[in-house]
Amino acid sequence: MPFLHCSTVIPIVVLTLKLVMHLLKPKDSWRFLPWMLFMSWTSHHIRDGIRHGLWLCPFGKTSPLPFWLYVVTTSSLPHMCSFLMYLAGTRQMMASEHGMHIDV
Numbered sequence: 001m002p003f004l005h006c007s008t009v010i011p012i013v014v015l016t017l018k019l020v021m022h023l024l025k026p027k028d029s030w031r032f033l034p035w036m037l038f039m040s041w042t043s044h045h046i047r048d049g050i051r052h053g054l055w056l057c058p059f060g061k062t063s064p065l066p067f068w069l070y071v072v073t074t075s076s077l078p079h080m081c082s083f084l085m086y087l088a089g090t091r092q093m094m095a096s097e098h099g100m101h102i103d104v
Helices: 009-024 033-052 067-088 090-098
Strands: none
Touching: 009 033, 033 067, 067 090
C-alpha cells in the first residue's frame, strides 16, 4: 500500500509543516496551509475509509467505516479545525493583524 495512504502520516506531516511555517514566518496567506492540508487530507482518508478502512501504521487496518461516521466526521471537521486554530492562536494572530474576526 502506498505510503501516503497511512492515516498516521497526516498529523506528522501537518505538524512538521506547522513547525517549518513557524520557523520561516511566511506571509499571512500561507499560515492557513497546514490547516487546509489537514482538512483536505483527513476528509479524503475518511471518505476512502468507507470502502477500505483506515490504515493506521504500524498498528494495521480498521474495518470499513460506517457511512454515518463519515457524515459526522466530515461535517464536524471544519468546526474542529476552527477550535484547534483557536487553541494554537492562528485565528487570533490573523484577526489582530488584519483587524477582523476570523471564524469558521
